[in-house]
Amino acid sequence: MPSYLSIEALTVSYGGPPVLDRVSLDVERGEMVALLGSSGCGKTTLLRAIAGFVIPDSGMILIEGRDIAHLPPEARGTAMMFQSYALWPHMSVADNIGYGLRMRSWKKDAIAERIEEMLKLLQLEGFGSRSVTQLSGGQRQRVALGRALAVSPHVLLLDEPMSNLDYKVRLELRHELRALQQRIGITAVYVTHDREEALTLSDRIAVIDTGRIVQTGAPEEIFHRPTSAFVAGFMGADNALDLILTGDGAFATGAATAGGSRVRAHFRSDAARLAPASAAASTGEDLVLQGIVAQSVYVGQGYRYRVRADGAEVWVHAPERVAEGTPACVVVPRTALLLFPQDSKPA
Amino acid sequence: MSALPSSVRMIFRALILALLAFAIFGPLLNLLLWAFAERWYFPNKLPLEFGLTYWYRVFQPRGNALASLGTSVWIAVLTVAFSLAVAIPAGYALARLKLPWRGAILLVFLLPQAVPNLPVYVNIAQVFYQIGLNGTILGVVLVHASHGLVLAVWIASAAFASVDTSLEEASRNLGASPWTCFRTVTLPLAMPGLIASAIFVFLESLDEFTGTYFVGVPDVTTLPLLMFNATMGGNYQISSITALLLLIPSIGFMLVVERFLKADVLAMVGR
Incomplete structure (x- = not known):
C-alpha cells in the first residue's frame, strides 16, 4: 500500500543550484516526521513545497496517491504553523481559528461550535473574543495550532513553531503537541534544527544536508546508528578522530602504524571517561588517548573538558573538577565509537 | 556655551x-x-x-464661500477616489511583485513634484483646452491627482510592504484564493497606511491653487481660488476667513494621520 504522503524525487532550485535535490520521503497516516537539519539545508523549502508556496522544478508530491505538486496552496488541504505564528492581528482569536472554516463555507453555528471545540482542546476557553495581540507567546502558539487543526487538514506542517518561545514554555508545548498529535492521529511534518526537539517529538526523523535527505529512521536509530559522519556529528557525536584499525581489532592514532584500515571515528563527549594520566594503551575494549586538559567548562551536571590528545582535540564530560593544564587520558569504550570510512564528509 | x-x-x-x-x-x-x-x-x-459682519457675509446662502467649499470638498473626494483606485493596485504590485523597474516606476510618480509646476500646468491647460477638459471638475481632479498620486502610491506601497508575507501565506494555506486573501488579510492590514495616504491626498487637493487656477478658472471656483480673488480685491477679511476654514480640515486630519501612520509603515516608504 502506498504511503499517505509521498514525496518523489522532488527537485527545487530558485533558478540557481538546487535547494532540494531529488528528495524522496514517505510519511504514513498519523505519523509525525521531523525534518532535521541546520539552517539553509533545504528543510523549510521542502515544507513550503508541500504547502504549495514553492513550485518544484520536477518530482511529485502525492497525498493518498494524488499529485498536488502543482496545485495552488488553497487547494491542497494542508495546514501550516508558521515560525512567526502568522496570526492575523486584525482578527480576534475566534476569527483566526474560524478563518479556514469560513473559506470552506461552513455554516455560522457549525463554525462557532468548532471554534469552541478548538479552544477547549487547546485550553484557551474564554479567549475567543480576545485580540491575538494581547496573548503571550505560548498562547499565540496554541491559537496558531488551533487555526491549523480546525480545518482537519490532510497534513499538518510545522515550521520551527517553537523557536520563538522560552525554553520552559517550549518543553511544555513540545510534550503537549506530541500528545495532541497522537490523540487526534493527524499526519504531521515538523521542521526543526533542534535535535532534542526532533528526538522527543517524532515517530521518524529525516536528516537533511545540503538539499538531500541523508538518513531517515526512528529517533533511536538516528541517534545510535548514524550512517554517516555528518549525521553522527549532527546528533551530538561531535568528537571526531582519524584512527587506524589494525588487524587484531586494536586502534592506533596518527600515522604511527603502517597497514590496517583508516577510519573516521565519532563519539559523544559523555560516552568517554577522563582518567588520570597513565601509561595505559588502547586495547580491544577501549580507545585510550593521552593528552592534556586544555579547557574546562562547567555545565551544571559536571564539567566538559577540552583535551588535546595525540594531535586532535576532543571534548569529554566528567563529574569531577580537573585543573586546566593537567595531563590526563581519555578513555572511550569500543562500543561508543561510531566508525565511518575516512572519505565520508565531516560534520 | x-x-x-x-x-x-x-x-x-x-x-x-x-x-x-x-x-x-x-x-x-x-x-x-x-x-x-x-x-x-x-x-x-x-x-x-x-x-462678525464678514462671517455672516461668508456664510450667507448667497455667498460664494459655501459653494466653493462644496466644490473644493467634492474635487478632493474625487481626487482621493481616483488616486486610491490607482495607488492600491500600483502600491501592491510595487510592494509584492518583483518588478524589474521598481525604482524607476516610483521615480516616475515623483516627477510631477520634481519638475517646476508652472510650465507643466500651462501645457496641461493647453491640452485640456483642446480636449474640452478645461473648466471642468474632471480636469481639475486630474491635475490634483497628478500631485496626489506620488503620495498615494509611495505610501500605499509602503503600507503593503509592511504587511508580513507569512500572514498572506497563512490565509492561502487555509483555503483563501488570491483575491479573498487580499480582501480579508492584506487590505485590512494595509488600511491604516491607505487611510493616511487618502488624507494626504485630500489635504493636498483642498489646498491646491496653481493647477486649479490654470485648468479650472473661471468655471470651477475652489476655496483657495476664492481666497485669491478676495485677497486680490483687497478684501482681507474674506480671505482670512477662507484661510481659517481651510485650516480646519488640515489640522484635524493631521491629528488623525499621526495616529494612523505607524513607524513600521513609514520605515517602508520608498523602499
Missing part, C-alpha cells in the same frame, strides 16, 4: 523659543485679527472695531 551662567543660557533659550513661536503663530495671529476686524486701516497697529 558651558562657560555662560545658567540664567543667561535660560534667557537665550527662551528668546529662541519665542522667535520660533512667533514665526509659526505670528502670521496665524494676524489671520485671526483680520478675520474679526470690521475696520482696520493704516497707521493703526490693531483693528479699530471687531465684529
